[in-house]
Amino acid sequence: MGVVIAIDAGTTGVRAFAVDESGSPCGWSYREFTQYFPRPGWVEHDPTEIWDAVEASLGELRASLDQPVAAIGITDQRETTVVWNRRTGAPLHRAIVWQDRRTADRCRELEAAGHLPFVRERTGLVLDPYFSATKLEWLLGEGGVERSPDLAFGTVDSWVLWKLTGGAVHATDPSNAARTLLYDIRSRRWSDELADLFGVPASCLADVSASSGRFGTTAEGIPVSGIAGDQQAALFGQACFSPGDTKNTYGTGSFVLMNVGPECPAPVEGLLTTLGWELADGAVTYALEGAVFVTGAAVQWLRDGLGMIADAADVEALAASIDDSEGVYLVPAFTGLGSPWWDPYARGVVVGLSRGTGRAHLARAALEAMAYQTRDVVEAMGAASGRRVTTLRADGGASIDDLLLQLQADQLQVPVVRPVVQETTALGAAYLAGLAEGVWGSLDDLASQWKLDAEFAPHMAPAVADARHAGWRRAVERARGWASD
Numbered sequence: 001m002g003v004v005i006a007i008d009a010g011t012t013g014v015r016a017f018a019v020d021e022s023g024s025p026c027g028w029s030y031r032e033f034t035q036y037f038p039r040p041g042w043v044e045h046d047p048t049e050i051w052d053a054v055e056a057s058l059g060e061l062r063a064s065l066d067q068p069v070a071a072i073g074i075t076d077q078r079e080t081t082v083v084w085n086r087r088t089g090a091p092l093h094r095a096i097v098w099q100d101r102r103t104a105d106r107c108r109e110l111e112a113a114g115h116l117p118f119v120r121e122r123t124g125l126v127l128d129p130y131f132s133a134t135k136l137e138w139l140l141g142e143g144g145v146e147r148s149p150d151l152a153f154g155t156v157d158s159w160v161l162w163k164l165t166g167g168a169v170h171a172t173d174p175s176n177a178a179r180t181l182l183y184d185i186r187s188r189r190w191s192d193e194l195a196d197l198f199g200v201p202a203s204c205l206a207d208v209s210a211s212s213g214r215f216g217t218t219a220e221g222i223p224v225s226g227i228a229g230d231q232q233a234a235l236f237g238q239a240c241f242s243p244g245d246t247k248n249t250y251g252t253g254s255f256v257l258m259n260v261g262p263e264c265p266a267p268v269e270g271l272l273t274t275l276g277w278e279l280a281d282g283a284v285t286y287a288l289e290g291a292v293f294v295t296g297a298a299v300q301w302l303r304d305g306l307g308m309i310a311d312a313a314d315v316e317a318l319a320a321s322i323d324d325s326e327g328v329y330l331v332p333a334f335t336g337l338g339s340p341w342w343d344p345y346a347r348g349v350v351v352g353l354s355r356g357t358g359r360a361h362l363a364r365a366a367l368e369a370m371a372y373q374t375r376d377v378v379e380a381m382g383a384a385s386g387r388r389v390t391t392l393r394a395d396g397g398a399s400i401d402d403l404l405l406q407l408q409a410d411q412l413q414v415p416v417v418r419p420v421v422q423e424t425t426a427l428g429a430a431y432l433a434g435l436a437e438g439v440w441g442s443l444d445d446l447a448s449q450w451k452l453d454a455e456f457a458p459h460m461a462p463a464v465a466d467a468r469h470a471g472w473r474r475a476v477e478r479a480r481g482w483a484s485d
Contacts, residue, residue, distance in 0.1 A: 023449035073226030073433030124273030133181035226432030237428030270340025290339035290377025410460035
């Protein structure tokens with residue numbers, strides 16, 4: 001039948017990733033693109049550069065394959081906001097990235113005006129600059145983008161789909177639509193009331209189709225049949241198909257998602273409620289999510305900002321060169337804090353320094369911060385759902401770090417497991433596309449392909465883990481609200 005290709009349009013680059021019918025990787029290609037920081041707290045991408053990276057990685061991958069392509073799936077960095085002209089296909093502004101904080105004051109205004117309960121009930125989200133609607137509102141105001149009939153808005157999946165289909169299809173799936181602050185996750189439709197609140201013309205919104213199903217075809221006739229936001233795709237790729245199944249993706253940020261089944265739960269303080277996916281038969285899965293904005297990006301900061309390491313992979317050896325961070329905590333709130341705090345005014349801090357503090361202490365504190373932030377989210381999630389997380393499935397680039405996963409198991413006091421195929425975001429997009437085209441017949445077929453690479457059991461005494469986590473919480477209080485003036 002052929003291979004399935006996933007296009008994983010992430011925050012720092014695009015990966016084209018192919019899997020065969022057994023779910024085994026059979027090729028990949030990667031291209032980075034530029035990160036733009038025009039002002040403090042502002043983060044932008046060039047949509048044309050994203051598409052160039054898609055073309056280059058997809059072309060290189062296909063040239064290396066000796067099998068036909070049965071389907072293409074797309075996964076993306078979700079809330080990043082792209083606007084373009086339907087008639088010319090030209091971007092109208094740089095994309096505003098999910099990490100961007102420029103609309104923090106607008107979110108605070110909306111909350112002060114009493115809109116938060118309505119937004120929470122309809123979207124499962126919070127009023128935070130992380131999401132797309134205030135970014136789009138800014139583009140249509142201060143950004144100077146004209147409100148014309150030719151205006152098209154989308155998250156990155158919509159932009160890539162538009163380009164893949166030669167401008168024939170302007171669509172998205174529920175998992176991405178659910179991240180815009182414009183989509184009613186209960187009725188599963190765009191909300192006129194939310195569009196009015198943010199001043200968004202309904203005509204610019206994409207069609208919403210099932211995550212697994214044919215969206216369109218490329219010029220060569222290859223079906224594009226699966227779309228999901230990166231974190232929902234990772235949940236799917238980790239075969240978390242039963243309520244209570246939980247995964248964490250350690251990437252630029254970290255995102256903990258728990259499958260909570262087919263019924264949309266009530267909003268939960270500190271967490272997001274989101275759509276996981278919708279299958280071709282209409283079956284819907286919801287998820288609770290905790291979004292941690294900076295985890296792997298903290299290691300990039302150690303590399304690029306401080307010059308402490310030459311390569312991100314060096315952080316594990318440096319951190320492992322000492323047994324204890326000796327009270328040093330790094331709170332990497334470079335773009336605010338996500339779950340469970342939702343504080344866009346938090347900023348990064350390092351506390352507990354002494355004359356004996358060195359590079360290794362900062363490296364270990366960066367890894368520990370990933371584990372502490374995940375614990376904060378998992379504890380909130382367990383309290384909200386009434387389901388105790390008994391195993392955490394780990395994936396993403398930083399999941400190759402054994403020390404990190406051991407620190408995580410120690411903090412959670414449950415096993416942390418890593419699959420053989422750690423590119424679960426791309427794998428999930430491929431699974432959604434292949435499921436739609438008959439490459440795989442059922443969720444059971446997909447679940448049988450999950451294979452264990454490594455398991456990390458807790459080694460630290462619970463009292464010690466709790467004491468270290470209490471120190472982390474003290475450090476977080478120092479970071480919160482720092483930029484409020």
